[in-house]
Amino acid sequence: xxxxxxxxxxxxxxxxxxxxxxxxxxxxxxxxxxxxxxxxxxxxxxxxxxxxxxxxxxxxxxxxxxxxxxxxxxxxxxxxxxxxxxxxxxxxxxxxxxxxxxxxxxxxxxxxxxxxxxxxxxxxxxxxxxxxxxxxxxxxxxxxxxxxxxxxxxxxxxxxxxxxxxxxxxxxxxxxxxxxxxxxxxxxxxxxxxxxxxxxxxxxxxxxxxxxxxxxxxxxxxxxxxxxxxxxxxxxxxxxxxxxxxxxxxxxxxxxxxxxxxxxxxxxxxxxxxxxxxxxxxxxxxxxxxxxxxxxxxxxxxxxxxxxxxxxxxxxxxxxxxxxxxxxxxxxxxxxxxxxxxxxxxxxxxxxxxxxxxxxxxxxxxxxxxxxxxxxxxxxxxxxxxxxxxxxxxxxxxxxxxxxxxxxxxxxxxxxxxxxxxxxxxxxxxxxxxxxxxxxxxxxxxxxxxxxxxxxxxxxxxxxxxxxxxxxxxxxxxxxxxxxxxxxxxxxxxxxxxxxxxxxxxxxxxxxxxxxxxxxxxxxxxxxxxxxxxxxxxxxxxxxxxxxxxxxxxxxxxxxxxxxxxxxxxxxxxxxxxxxxxxxxxxxxxxxxxxxxxxxxxxxxxxxxxxxxxxxxxxxxxxxxxxxxxxxxxxxxxxxxxxxxxxxxxxxxx
Numbered sequence: 001x002x003x004x005x006x007x008x009x010x011x012x013x014x015x016x017x018x019x020x021x022x023x024x025x026x027x028x029x030x031x032x033x034x035x036x037x038x039x040x041x042x043x044x045x046x047x048x049x050x051x052x053x054x055x056x057x058x059x060x061x062x063x064x065x066x067x068x069x070x071x072x073x074x075x076x077x078x079x080x081x082x083x084x085x086x087x088x089x090x091x092x093x094x095x096x097x098x099x100x101x102x103x104x105x106x107x108x109x110x111x112x113x114x115x116x117x118x119x120x121x122x123x124x125x126x127x128x129x130x131x132x133x134x135x136x137x138x139x140x141x142x143x144x145x146x147x148x149x150x151x152x153x154x155x156x157x158x159x160x161x162x163x164x165x166x167x168x169x170x171x172x173x174x175x176x177x178x179x180x181x182x183x184x185x186x187x188x189x190x191x192x193x194x195x196x197x198x199x200x201x202x203x204x205x206x207x208x209x210x211x212x213x214x215x216x217x218x219x220x221x222x223x224x225x226x227x228x229x230x231x232x233x234x235x236x237x238x239x240x241x242x243x244x245x246x247x248x249x250x251x252x253x254x255x256x257x258x259x260x261x262x263x264x265x266x267x268x269x270x271x272x273x274x275x276x277x278x279x280x281x282x283x284x285x286x287x288x289x290x291x292x293x294x295x296x297x298x299x300x301x302x303x304x305x306x307x308x309x310x311x312x313x314x315x316x317x318x319x320x321x322x323x324x325x326x327x328x329x330x331x332x333x334x335x336x337x338x339x340x341x342x343x344x345x346x347x348x349x350x351x352x353x354x355x356x357x358x359x360x361x362x363x364x365x366x367x368x369x370x371x372x373x374x375x376x377x378x379x380x381x382x383x384x385x386x387x388x389x390x391x392x393x394x395x396x397x398x399x400x401x402x403x404x405x406x407x408x409x410x411x412x413x414x415x416x417x418x419x420x421x422x423x424x425x426x427x428x429x430x431x432x433x434x435x436x437x438x439x440x441x442x443x444x445x446x447x448x449x450x451x452x453x454x455x456x457x458x459x460x461x462x463x464x465x466x467x468x469x470x471x472x473x474x475x476x477x478x479x480x481x482x483x484x485x486x487x488x489x490x491x492x493x494x495x496x497x498x499x500x501x502x503x504x505x506x507x508x509x510x511x512x513x514x515x516x517x518x519x520x521x522x523x524x525x526x527x528x529x530x531x532x533x534x535x536x537x538x539x540x541x542x543x544x545x546x547x548x549x550x551x552x553x554x555x556x557x558x559x560x561x562x563x564x565x566x567x568x569x570x571x572x573x574x575x576x577x578x579x580x581x582x583x584x585x586x587x588x589x590x591x592x593x594x595x596x597x598x599x600x601x602x603x604x605x606x607x608x609x610x611x612x613x614x615x616x617x618x619x620x621x622x623x624x625x626x627x628x629x630x631x632x633x634x635x636x637x638x639x640x641x642x643x644x645x646x647x648x649x650x651x652x653x654x
Contacts, residue, residue, distance in 0.1 A: 004289050006296035008321065011049070011303055013279050014239040015205025016153045018303070019088050020049035021296055022289070022317055023281050025211070025242060025305040026094035026156065027338075028054050030347035031357055032065040037080050038359040039348075043310050044089035047317030050303070051089055052156050052242075053080070055096035058143040059136070061108065062097045062164075068143040077150020085151075092154040092207065093147040095140055099164025100125045100173065101248060113168045113190075114175040120248040120552065133180065133190055136164075141197040144208070154207030154239070157194060161213060161254050162247035165191045169212070169230055172221035184226075188233050195237040209240035209278075214269035217250040224268045228275045235276045242281040242305075243269040251552035256285045258333050259420050259557035263291065270300040281305055287331055289320040311338055311350045314364060326433065329353060330426040337641050340549035351641040352427050354648045367652055369396040374654065377456055378402070379448045379613065380464030382410020383640050384632025386431035387647035388462045392654060393438035400456065401440055404447045408432045410466055411633070412640060414498045415519070418526040420558070427640065450616060453626075460627045460654050463614040464647065467607035467633040469493045474605050475515050477540060477574035477588060483603070485578030491601045494524050506531050507599030511583045513575050514539040514604050517547035518638070521604040522558050528600065529565055536596050537562075538570040538585050570594065575603070610634050627654075 011018040024043055031039055040051050056068035067073045077093075084091040100112035101121055110118070110125040111132070117124045128136070144155050159165035167173040168190045174181050180189050191210070198208050212230055216222040222230070231241055245265045246253030256264060265284030273280035283305035286292055292304035310316050312331035319328050329352055337351040350356035355364045376392045378385050381403030389401045407413065409428040416425035435442065446452075453461055472493055473486025485491065492504035510533040514521035522544060525535050537544065544562070545555030573585040576593060578601055586593045614630040629650045632643040 002290065002320070002323070002325070004293045004320065006293045007289050007304075011279060013154065013209070014207035016090055016207050018049045018090050020047070020317070021303045022048050022292060023050045023303050023305045024048050024052065024307055024310060025244075025281065025283055026052040026054045026158070027307050028064075028342055028348070029357060030342050030345075033076070035357075035360050036065070037076075037083055039357060040080070040091070041083050041087070042314040042359045042364065044084045044087040045318075046310065046313075046315040047321060048089055048306075048310065050092065051084060052092045052094050053152075055094050055158055056143065057096055057098065058139040059097065062099070062102060064096070066093075068093065068095065068146055069139065071146065073146055074150050077147065077152060081151030081153075090153045092156055092209075093152050094156045094158050094211070095143050095147075096158040097136065097164035099162075099167050101163055112164065113173060113181060116167075116173045116175065118162060118248050120251065127176070130178065130180070133193075137190075137193045137197050140194045141201045144198040145201050148202050148206055154209065155198065156240075156242060157191065157208075157210045159191055160211045160244045162216065162249070165194065166213060166247070170216060170218070170221045171226070172216065172218040184229055184233060188230060192234060192237055195234065199237070207239040208237075209242060210234060210238050211242040211244055212272075213247060213254070214243045214245050214265065214272050215253075216247045217245075217253050218247060221247070224271050227269075227272045231272050231276050235278060238278055240279045240281065241273065241276055242283075243272050244283055245269065250556070252556045255335060255339050255553045256333065257335055257554065257557040258423055259561055260285055262287060263295070266295065266300055273301045274299070279303060283307070285333065287333075288325075289317065308333065308338055311348070311356050312352050330430050332424050332427050332640075334424070334640075335553045336549065336639065339553040343550040343553065349641070351639075352644060354645050366391055366394045370654065373397055374459035375457070376400070376460045376462065376654065377453060377458035378462045378464060380410065380466060380632070380634070381405075381408040381442070381444075382464060382466050382632060382643065383412055383428055383431065384637075384643035384647040385410070385462070385464030386428060386435060387644045388464060388631060388651045389435045389440045390431055390438060391648055391651035392462075393435060393440050395651065395654065397654065399435075399440045400443065400458075401435065402443045402446045402448045402452075404445065406445050408442070408444075414495060414500050415523055417498050418523045419530075420526055420561070421519070421523060424640070448613065450613070450621060453617065454621065454624065458626050460629065461617065462647075462650065463611070463628065463630040463634055464632045465610040465613060465634045467609050469495055469607055470605050472603055475513070475540070475575055475603070476606065483575045483578060486603065488578060488580065488601075490580070490599060491578055491603065494520050494602060494604045497524050497527055497602045504602065505600065506533065508533060509598050510535050510600040510602065511596050511598035512537045512602045512604060513583070514541065514544070516604055516606060517541040517545060519545060519548065519558075522555075522562065524602050524604055525562055525567055528602070529562075529567070533600060535567045536570065536598070537567060538573050538575065538583065538596065540572070540574060540588065542571050544569060570596070607633065607638075609636060
């Protein structure tokens with residue numbers, strides 16, 4: 001059993017004792033009120049030492065769901081602190097002003113140090129006057145007083161990611177010529193005034209810290225050298241330092257993706273954390289207590305932020321402390337549930353944890369044992385089938401899972417066969433281990449037909465048979481006319497290129513036709529690059545990954561990497577014909593043709609649902625005495641996220 005000698009040591013921050021070194025740094029959830037408390041309380045029960053609550057805007061003009069600018073927040077703070085402290089977790093509030101990142105509001109523009117627009121928002125801000133700066137200093141201090149009055153243990157100023165305080169400190173966005181611009185001393189003046197104003201209003205020993213960007217990834221902005229200088233400049237005014245990375249100029253750098261290695265921020269940011277003597281916090285795809293323990297033990301930081309891994313499994317710390325690491329549901333790092341859903345739907349979710357963001361109504365695991373144990377037969381061993389089998393077994397049912405191939409994992413195995421996406425397979429490996437632990441009987445290389453089902457006499461049948469690519473040559477722009485030449489030997493499906501369902505002929509110049517706008521074409525391109533091909537992607541869409549939610553967080557890193565490796569893209573085009581040596585495509589709506597040399601062609605297209613078994617059972621065996629449920633790709637879902645959610649919903653109700 002791992003002891004984690006460093007992780008489970010207390011940490012003193014000002015007058016506050018943190019019981020262990022694991023932090024959940026601030027992150028938006030889209031939840032409010034009791035839902036937000038329940039979200040954080042679930043992780044407090046799970047053993048986290050310090051929770052820093054998501055941004056609270058200090059003025060009504062830069063507001064979030066936490067009205068820290070008003071005394072109305074106090075009852076909510078009192079409830080939050082009471083419930084978090086009951087589990088031994090300390091809780092701080094992150095104070096914030098969005099500055100140049102704010103969208104246009106009625107009759108007003110965003111404000112900042114200078115008239116430099118934010119890269120994502122694209123609205124030229126208005127430079128704050130010195131009088132307005134003084135007003136904001138007072139607003140931050142008043143907010144901090146409310147945080148302490150509400151029973152929370154400390155505050156963190158958000159001065160990273162290009163928000164108001166960070167934009168003042170950055171030479172890329174602060175072009176002022178007064179006492180708040182120019183020299184480093186002047187650029188940090190606003191932040192220092194805020195820190196000192198807060199210090200003068202809160203109790204002695206009340207922790208006051210700051211989050212900064214160790215690298216903004218803006219030309220002429222803050223890099224690790226500048227960040228180190230900022231940290232040294234502010235060290236005497238802070239009780240702790242939290243170092244992150246990135247801005248809206250490269251959004252994915254402060255949220256990370258599968259393209260980023262584990263701990264990707266550490267090499268850059270440890271130069272900053274080692275430059276100061278106050279307690280420090282680091283973040284950036286840190287997924288396990290073993291990794292956190294190493295970071296602390298090696299002196300890179302005093303505390304480690306684990307956020308997304310505890311979105312996936314809120315009990316991570318407790319399970320690790322008790323030697324149950326194998327039971328930790330893994331985060332697979334896609335950003336498709338947490339960031340993408342937050343930025344599109346407006347509320348946090350998780351690809352692998354259906355309860356994330358819904359803790360008041362959805363238990364993390366299951367609703368408990370079913371009223372009566374049933375015999376459940378699951379057809380298909382992809383993520384949907386595996387999740388269904390696990391949940392059904394946890395409900396106390398007798399479960400048999402049938403998979404027609406020799407391995408579990410389904411299409412996830414294909415997606416994970418490409419190195420940048422290898423982490424995807426962690427969830428299916430974990431689910432496979434779980435169903436073994438729970439006693440699910442697994443039958444590999446066992447195609448299922450109606451006779452087998454009738455003979456097995458189950459109470460419930462769950463169909464998770466997935467989907468299969470449409471015949472090579474299908475494209476949505478001409479659905480009734482296959483692409484001429486698609487039957488040539490050097491033309492393949494994505495499955496064949498990825499090494500499943502046949503073997504593709506791979507030459508030196510490859511063209512990938514992307515009909516779907518998903519990660520599938522990106523994975524195929526990666527595979528062809530690894531084989532030494534020069535790769536061109538022709539897409540029906542305007543950009544790679546066009547249908548993936550919130551591309552700045554989910555796709556941008558992949559695009560950067562592919563372009564750096566020489567991949568070219570032809571957007572908004574359809575394939576017209578394929579020859580032995582080339583593909584001719586035309587611009588959608590315009591008809592103008594362009595020819596691309598290619599001795600290898602892969603058509604990434606839509607799938608046909610493998611729902612024949614479900615349809616037959618419904619028609620021929622509707623009165624056979626067993627329920628039939630179809631889930632995952634066989635029911636039209638097209639992501640791991642949707643597959644797991646559909647499986648969980650069905651089996652929790654059985």
